[in-house]
Amino acid sequence: MNAPTNPAVILAAVVDRMATIKAQIAALKDEENSLRDALIDAGLPNVDGTLHRAAVSHCAGKTSIDWQSIAKHFKPSRQLITAHTHTGEPYYAVKLSAKPAERRNRGQMALDGV
Secondary structure: OOOOOOHHHHHHHHHHHHHHHHHHHHHHHHHHHHHHHHHHHHOOOEEEOOOOEEEOOOOOOOOOOOHHHHHHHOOOOHHHHHHOOOOOOOOOOOOOOOOOHHHHHHHHHHHOOO
8 A cells, every 4th residue: 555645645644643642642641640649648758669769748739920010010012022022033933733533523524535
């Protein structure tokens, strides 16, 4: 069987593979959180595994200052705000979503060459 050469077919496979990987990562994150909770609930500061050791610490919450609210309190001018406003580097974002059933069927038909 020859590998697909149609860019739409190749990209459809890329999208589906990416969605599969994201689902696997989500499942692994859920498992990681359950294991983490089990270690915390054990109440031990250190737990030794065969190959690894877990150290469990209770950390104080992070303190942060809302500088924007403080600055607004002093009513800075729009010019001052603009002078100190910076824009980060542009980047790409790829978002995945499940297709409705009827669109999934049409997409499968396109992959099958129908």
